[in-house]
Amino acid sequence: MQISARRIDKITIFDVVGDIDLANSPEVRKALLKELKESRVPRVVMNMSKVRYIDSSGVASLVEGLKASRDVGSRFILFGLSPSAREVLQLSRLLKIFEVYDDEAQALA
Amino acid sequence: MTRDLLLKLELRSDPSMLCVVRGAMERLTEVFGFSATDCRSVTRAVDEAITNIMRHSYKNQTGKPIEVHVRRVKQRLASGHGVGLEILLCDRGPAVDPAKMRGRRLDEIKPGGLGLHFIRQSMDVVEFKRARGTNLLRLIKYLLPVSPIEPGKRREDLADLGPANR
Numbered sequence: 001m002q003i004s005a006r007r008i009d010k011i012t013i014f015d016v017v018g019d020i021d022l023a024n025s026p027e028v029r030k031a032l033l034k035e036l037k038e039s040r041v042p043r044v045v046m047n048m049s050k051v052r053y054i055d056s057s058g059v060a061s062l063v064e065g066l067k068a069s070r071d072v073g074s075r076f077i078l079f080g081l082s083p084s085a086r087e088v089l090q091l092s093r094l095l096k097i098f099e100v101y102d103d104e105a106q107a108l109a
Numbered sequence: 110m111t112r113d114l115l116l117k118l119e120l121r122s123d124p125s126m127l128c129v130v131r132g133a134m135e136r137l138t139e140v141f142g143f144s145a146t147d148c149r150s151v152t153r154a155v156d157e158a159i160t161n162i163m164r165h166s167y168k169n170q171t172g173k174p175i176e177v178h179v180r181r182v183k184q185r186l187a188s189g190h191g192v193g194l195e196i197l198l199c200d201r202g203p204a205v206d207p208a209k210m211r212g213r214r215l216d217e218i219k220p221g222g223l224g225l226h227f228i229r230q231s232m233d234v235v236e237f238k239r240a241r242g243t244n245l246l247r248l249i250k251y252l253l254p255v256s257p258i259e260p261g262k263r264r265e266d267l268a269d270l271g272p273a274n275r
Contacts, residue, residue: 019131022160023124053131055156056223084149091230092223 003031011043011108017050020058028058032065032076042074045107049080054088066098075099079107110184112195115141122163122173122200130177131156137179141194142252150231151194151250157224158198158246166202166244175200182249193233193251200244207237 001018012035020028035041044065048054054062062078069076079101081089089095101107116137120126134155138148159175167173176199183192229235234249 019128021124021127021156022163023127053153053156055127055153055160056227057160059223083145084153087146087149088153088227091227 001027003028005031005035008108010041011045012039012041013045013047013104013108015047015050019053019055020051020061021053021055022057025055025057025061029061029064032061033068036065036068036072036074036076040072040074043077044069044074045077045079045104047080047104048078048082048085049103051085052082054085056088056092059088059092059094062098063094077101077107079103110182112180112182114178114180115194116177116179118177118179120175120177121171122167122175123171124160124163127156127159130159134179138194141181143194143250144253147250151196151248154228154231154248154250155196155198157227158196158248161224162198162200162202162244166200166205168202173201191251193249196248198246198248201242202244204239205237205244 001016001020001024003014003016006013006015014031014035016028018024032044032046035044046062046065066076068074077099080103081100086095089098089100116133118130118133120130131152134152135148138151143151155177159177162175163169176197178197178199180195180197181192182195185191228248231250232248233251234247236247238245238247
């Protein structure tokens with residue numbers, strides 16, 4: 001998995017490529033928490049369009065990001081969910097908890 | 110119940126091996142005839158089960174043995190299920206108290222505790238037992254009864270037509 005960050009105005013976009021599982025979910029968590037808690041970016045967006053698979057530890061990292069965003073008053077947004085990622089969020093009843101969009105244009109609007 | 114061995118994997122507890130097991134399970138479930146959704150479900154259940162072994166049974170220690178046995182099972186059931194895929198996961202970690210194998214409540218929004226939910230929601234049978242110093246997790250997913258696939262048609266093409274047309 002690779003994670004990289006882009007900045008557009010006051011928005012940070014994380015582009016994630018590859019599967020998120022136990023081997024790399026701590027990396028996702030660390031990147032999210034740094035941006036939300038330390039840098040206090042008002043909007044953090046996760047580009048999930050190239051994430052084919054996410055496991056429960058990956059979902060836990062996203063939940064931590066969501067909680068951190070609520071703590072600091074930021075928005076935490078996901079877009080481009082694969083069928084597998086969407087199923088996992090549905091199974092964990094989190095799909096309606098996250099702010100989810102189909103594409104980047106919607107996520108940045 | 111009859112059982113035919115389809116695949117046996119022996120691996121060491123190392124999170125970088127999870128994608129290898131997923132790759133094998135994705136192909137195997139596809140060949141077995143599951144729908145795309147069920148292929149993802151079974152793969153997810155096995156991935157989460159091995160993740161649990163690495164995290165909880167082996168407490169994130171690497172190099173510990175894990176075995177995965179995948180068998181075709183045939184059983185006469187009242188519900189009409191007959192053929193299924195049985196996955197037996199074995200580890201040599203300390204005994205696990207089945208009463209403590211509970212996920213968190215889903216109405217709580219907090220990280221962690223989801224793996225077991227994913228396994229239970231994905232599989233038809235989830236059984237745990239301890240035998241001869243080994244933790245054994247047995248998972249079964251049954252194929253839905255379907256009519257034979259016409260030559261040249263893929264199962265996915267049929268699934269898209271809805272249950273009435275399967």
